[in-house]
Amino acid sequence: MARMTMIEALRSAMDVKLMDDPSVIVFGEDVGYFGGVFRCTAGLQARHGEERVFDTPINESAIVGLAVGMAAQGMRPCVEIQFADYVFPAYDQITQEAARLRHRSNEQFTCPLVVRMPTGGGIFGGQTHSQSPEALFTHVAGLKVVIPATPYDAKGLLISAIEDPDPVIFLEPKRIYNGPFFGDHSGKSVPWSSHPAGEVPEGHYTVPLGKAEIRRAGSDVTVLAYGTMVHVAEAAASEAGVDAEIIDLRTLLPLDVETIRTSVEKTGRCVVVHEATRTGGFGGELIAEVQEACFWHLRAPLLRVTGWDAPYPHAQEWDYFPSPARIARALVQVMGD
Amino acid sequence: MQPVVLPAARREITAAKLSFPRPPARPDQPPDFSNIVVPPAGALPVPPLDIEAQDARSFAVGMVRVLDENSRAVGPWAEYLGDVSAEQLRLGLRDMLKMRAVDRRMLNAQRQGKTSFYLQCTGEEAIGCGFQRQLERGDMNFPTYRQQTLLIAADYPLESLMGQLYSNDLDPLKGRQLPIMHSARDYGFFSISGNLGTQYVQAVGWAMAGALRGNGKIAAGWIGDGATASNDFHSALLSASVYLPPVVLNVVNNQWAISTYTGTAAGKSETYAARALGYGIPALRVDGNDYLAVAAVSRWAIDRARQGFGPVLIEWFTYRVAAHSTSDDPTAYRPKDEAQAWPLGDPVERLKAHLIVRGDWSEERHVQAEAEILDEVTAIQKAVEAHGTFVDPQPISPAEIFRGVYADLPEHLRRQRQEMGC
Incomplete structure (x- = not known):
């Protein structure tokens, strides 16, 4: 077992797949010679050659459009969008093309591709390097939407995504690329090497898509979170002194409703946490699922702790980012109700 | 506050004027194609397969034409085509007649309420029919919704084509897609999206995959003049220019994007073909109503791509004779008799005349062939309609x-x- 950061784990996943499947190729802006602005593909071109790992022009629509054409022929492109904030020129190719090709062609053509992109805030990136657009993809039939919270899951989920027969949006919480983040930006940063989830096997393994993971078992309240917020929620629960059951959703689409239902039926309370803006956010979908599945087990109103419905700020980042204190308040509130 | 009055001279300096391109004629005016220069047939040479963009300007702004005013095949492109057998040319004519018969019958079916939507390709038959006959099995077209010609010339079963239009149990797409949005992988026809332009860059991706796998197959992207304005046109040309995959990028310039005159997509560009030169991609403009020019340039371009000389763009110059679709009435925006005034004539009439001049066809045989094809198409239509139409649905x-x-x-x-x- 090796110690890896999430960046190294993602790189290892691509390396493993580039080795064992000649149809896998990796491309995007700066991903070739240089190895990506976050270094996720560092060394892969040197190891696998320019035909397998290469740079593209700054044209997201082309990055995904080319990948759709390649995937339709049976290749398995794993492409990078430099920041999730830059995905919008490719939104047409993702939502109208990749997502629907299997269905509209009655399976004459399919689209096994992965679109990786760093998502979320916490790095002082301002409004164009901090957004969390997951709900814009979970609303699209035909896509799968994945977001890991640990290096181990990042690698196992990315290998599953590359092997999946359908298009996968793979969101990478960039705040936890190098270590878990517990919501206190002034605190000392913790590297993944000192965290148990930083232990990652060198070779091939998978973490299944569509399966949530209970990060912390608890009996008082279920917290539904994903990405960076899994760790922030853990910190918040201990700050609040609440015995929370923290569920890392890992895959948002298709959603593991069973794990959620089992937990909420046990706890009777549920708080949803995400960085993205609230209105129309994925939290609303989670609340609706919980309400439909668990209404008669609920002991308190369902709450959401999210980013505000404003553009992601630069200087005021920590007033925007859902803090452990805000989450703790929500936990205390549902316990008091 | 007093209004600020600029001195007269200053006003002139700041008087920037916007341009709003207009077609030469609107419904109440006589058709006017005097702005279109039609070069003589045989004027352009055949470039070497490895031609570079900087040497292709005369091809991009000129027009490759083979059939002259006496319906004879003349010039270097006729020679490039070599001895085309009468059989091959009659096959091309039959493809186009079949296309026209299918369009006629399906338009009629839509008017009878048997399908929700239809869209003809009248006047553009030579382009897809001529191009498709030059492709090999395993090559892939990325078409728009006006390239049903590619299916016809690939001998795609009319039962499947019509089943799709009627969304009945013969529909290979199980009723999921709007009529005319075919998909036929085994016939080299990629699934049509309906979102304009997206397929163009996908064609480049498919061609890249072919080159990476070394399978010797090429891709052909198709786009209309209107959709050259879409961002994926740029994405496709740039990607093709960067990676040089085996792709033929076709622009069908039929002068109209629904009601919008081609000038609104072209702006100050000289031709659509000339745009490719800026990307370092050689390009040719071709008389799209000249079946022999289509066959010759298609063969050349496909050969170029397959031999690894990289992408090429072809602007097929033609005219959309029919309405955009059954939801469109072109008499609202262009002269009713504009098609008759189109300077490049009708592709079926021109190939027919050429065959007659060659001594390989006659008026009688033509009338007979038209009748036979219409009978054949009508018989298949009846059989397909027995599986259900919108009037008599047998739902999937x-x-x-x-x-x-x-x-x-x-x-x-x-x-x-x-x-x-x-």
Whole structure:
């Protein structure tokens, strides 16, 4: 077992797949010679050659459009969008093309591709390097939407995504690329090497898509979170002194409703946490699922702790980012109700 | 506050004027194509397969034409084509006649309410019919919705084509797609999206995959003059220019994007072909109503791509004779008799005249062939209609909505299907 950061784990996943499947190729802006602005593909071109790992022009629509054409022929492109904030020129190719090709062609053509992109805030990136657009993809039939919270899951989920027969949006919480983040930006940063989830096997393994993971078992309240917020929620629960059951959703689409239902039926309370803006956010979908599945087990109103419905700020980042204190308040509130 | 009055001279300096391109004629005016220069047939040479963009300007702004005013095949491109057998040319004519018969019958069916939507390619038959006959099995077209010619010339079964239009149980796409949005992988025809332009860059991706796999296959992208304005036109040309995959990028310039005159997509560009030169991609403009020019340039371009000399763009110059679709009335925006005034004539009439001049065809045989083809198409239409039309529906199972969204049915879709009651 090796110690890896999430960046190294993602790189290892691509390396493993580039080795064992000649149809896998990796491309995007700066991903070739240089190895990506976050270094996720560092060394892969040197190891696998320019035909397998290469740079593209700054044209997201082309990055995904080319990948759709390649995937339709049976290749398995794993492409990078430099920041999730830059995905919008490719939104047409993702939502109208990749997502629907299997269905509209009655399976004459399919689209096994992965679109990786760093998502979320916490790095002082301002409004164009901090957004969390997951709900814009979970609303699209035909896509799968994945977001890991640990290096181990990042690698196992990315290998599953590359092997999946359908298009996968793979969101990478960039705040936890190098270590878990517990919501206190002034605190000392913790590297993944000192965290148990930083232990990652060198070779091939998978973490299944569509399966949530209970990060912390608890009996008082279920917290539904994903990405960076899994760790922030853990910190918040201990700050609040609440015995929370923290569920890392890992895959948002298709959603593991069973794990959620089992937990909420046990706890009777549920708080949803995400960085993205609230209105129309994925939290609303989670609340609706919980309400439909668990209404008669609920002991308190369902709450959401999210980013505000404003553009992601630069200087005021920590007033925007859902803090452990805000989450703790929500936990205390549902316990008091 | 006093209004600020600029001195007269200053006003002139700041008087920037916007341009709003207008067609030469509107419905109340006589057709006017005096702005279109039609070069003589045989004027352009055949470039070497490895021609570079900087040497292709005369091809991009000129027009490759083979059939002259006496219906004879002349010039270097006729020689490049070599001895085309009468059989081959009659096949091309039959393809176009079949296309016209299918368009006629299906337009009629739409008017009878048997299908919700149809869209003809009248006047553009030579382009897809001529191009498709030059492709090999395994090559892939990325078409728009006006390239049904590619299916006809690929001998795609009319039962499948019409079944798709009627969304009945012969529809290979199970009623999921709007009529005319065909998909026929085994016939080299990629699934049509309906979102304009997206297929153009996908064609480049497909061609890149072919080159990476070394399978010797090429891709052909198709786009209309209107959709050259879409961002994926740029994405495709740039990607093709960067990676040099085996792709033929076709622009069908039929002068109209629904009601919008081609000048609104072209702006100050000289031709659509000339745009490719800026990307370092050689390009040719071709008389798209000249079946022999289409066949010759298609063969050249496909050969160039297959031999590894990189992408090429072809602007097929033509005219959309029919309405955009059955939801469109062109008499609202262009002269009614504009098609008759089109300077490049009708592709069927021109090939027919050439065959007659060669001594390989006659008026009588033509009339007979038209009647035979129409009978054949009508007979298949009747058989396909027996499987259901919009007037007499035999619905496809609603459960088809959920099939193929993903490779495996996820739990939430299983629950929704159950909720629907299937």
